Amino acid sequence: MKATSEELAIFVAVVESRSFSRAAERLGQANSAISRSVKKLEMKLGVNLINRTTRQLSLTEEGERYFRRVQIILQEMAAAETEIMETRNTPRGLLRIDAATPVILHFLMPLIKPFRERYPEVTLSLASSETFINLI
Structure with missing residues (x-):
């Protein structure tokens, strides 16, 4: 059975917090849930990851x-999610204006440079005409 990303995140939070209770606080979960998650991860891996005492915890080799x-994996996952979210929220493609x-001269031209700076992945196509175009 493979570890879940949630188990990995909990394990990292415990290590970074140096405490199950602080990790639970940080993640908004119960201490028992944090402890169970780490124990489940250790059982899946077949090794103890953390030496536990009543006063402190330390990592095994x-x-x-x-x-x-795991820290690198979680950072890469976060970076991948951020990258996807940014591309999803970034306008791109062709914008045709007729x-x-x-x-065009009085209203649109002053806006083109700021628009292109803000949305570099949008290609503008401006067409000027004096004839009526039926859009339907």
Whole structure:
């Protein structure tokens, strides 16, 4: 059985917080849920990742190695999600505008440079005409 991204995130939070209770607080979950998640992860891997005492916790050798790799994986996952969200929210493509010459000259031209700076992935196509175009 493979580890879930939630289990990995909980494990990293525990290590970074140096405490199950602080990790639970940080993640908005119960201490018992955090502890169960880490124990489940350890059972899946077949190794102890964390040495637990009543006063402190420390990583085992396997835990150290696993933490370093999982931390990178989670950072990459976050970067991939951010990248996808940014591309999804970024306008792109062709924007065709057909308008009367005075409208283009007086209203649109002053807006083109700021628009292109803000939306570099949008290609503008301006057409000027004095004839009526039926859009339907």
